[in-house]
Amino acid sequence: MKRKIIQIDEAKCNGCGKCIPNCPEGALQLIDGKARLVSDLFCDGLGACIGECPLGAIQVVEREAEPYDERKVMENIIRQGPNTIKAHLKHLKEHGEFKLLETAVNCLREQNLPVPDLREAGKLPCGCPGTLARRLAPRPAANSAPAAASPSALRQWPVQLKLLNPAAEYFDDADLLISADCVAHAFGGFHRELLDGKILVVFCPKLDNSTEEYVEKLAEIFRRHRIRSITVARMEVPCCGGTVTIVEQAMERAGLKIPLSVRIVGIGGDLLS
Incomplete structure (x- = not known):
C-alpha cells in the first residue's frame, strides 16, 4: 500500500541519535553510524523524529510500504515501561490518530495494564514542530489604508x-x-x-x-x-x-x-x- 512514512538522507545524517528517543515505536536504530528505518511496520509516518534532527536529514514522504501495525508496536512499547507507553499514546492523540489510540488502549486493557491519563497540558512529547502550540506577537499594520485598497x-x-x-x-x-x-x-x-x-x-x-x-x-x-x-x-x-x-x-x-x-x-x- 502507498502511505506516509519517514525517509532518511544518509548523506546528511551524522549518527547523533537525537531522533531515536522520539521514536518509541522502535522504527529507528543507529546502524553503522547512521539512523536507519528498520521496519515499515513500526513507522506511523507522523514524523515525531523530525523535530529532533539538527541536520534536517529526515522527512516524511509517501511511498509503497507495509501497513503500520499498532498491535506490533504496542508489544515493543509495553516492554519499555509506563513513561514510553504514555509518550506513545500522547503522540497518537495529539496527531488525531484516534483509531490507533483506541487500539493501543485496548492492548493495555487486554494485558490488565493501566491506561495513562492524557489530559495534562504542555509540550508535545513527540516534538512535532507543526503541532507545537505557541503564541505569536502581533505586528503593526504597514499602513492604515482601508480594506478596499487591497482587493x-x-x-x-x-x-x-x-x-x-x-x-x-x-x-x-x-x-x-x-x-x-x-x-x-x-x-x-x-x-x-x-x-x-x-x-x-x-x-x-x-x-x-x-x-x-x-x-x-x-x-x-x-x-x-x-x-x-x-x-x-x-x-x-x-x-x-x-x-x-x-x-x-x-x-x-x-x-x-x-x-x-x-x-x-x-x-x-x-x-x-
Whole structure:
C-alpha cells in the first residue's frame, strides 16, 4: 500500500541519535553510524523524529510500504515501561490518530495494564514542530489604508482541490498557485505576492486523507490543460513538505514537466524563500 512514512538522507545524517528517543515505536536504530528505518511496520509516518534532527536529514514522504501495525508496536512499547507507553499514546492523540489510540488502549486493557491519563497540558512529547502550540506577537499594520485598497486576487471558485472540476476552462494556459491550507492565514501578503495572476488550488497534505485522490486529480488537470507554471506555497513545518511531493507525483503520473517553484512561509508569517 502507498502511505506516509519517514525517509532518511544518509548523506546528511551524522549518527547523533537525537531522533531515536522520539521514536518509541522502535522504527529507528543507529546502524553503522547512521539512523536507519528498520521496519515499515513500526513507522506511523507522523514524523515525531523530525523535530529532533539538527541536520534536517529526515522527512516524511509517501511511498509503497507495509501497513503500520499498532498491535506490533504496542508489544515493543509495553516492554519499555509506563513513561514510553504514555509518550506513545500522547503522540497518537495529539496527531488525531484516534483509531490507533483506541487500539493501543485496548492492548493495555487486554494485558490488565493501566491506561495513562492524557489530559495534562504542555509540550508535545513527540516534538512535532507543526503541532507545537505557541503564541505569536502581533505586528503593526504597514499602513492604515482601508480594506478596499487591497482587493482580492482570487480569479476562480471553488479553490479546494476536492471540489475542483479538472475540466474547468480557467485551467487553460494557467499559472497555478498550489497552496497548503495554512499559508493564506499565516502570510499577510498572500494575495499580493503569491496569488496575483494565478489560479488557486488548496489542500492540506497532513490532515486530508485523500493523497492518492489529490495526485490523480492534479494529474488529470495537467493532462487536460496547458499549464504554464506551478508555484507551490507551503509552511516551513516538515509535515507540509507533502504539498510538494503530491505535485511532483502528479506531474510524473501525467508524464509532464511543468516549470515548478516553491515558496516557503514561516510560522511567524515571513516569506522564507
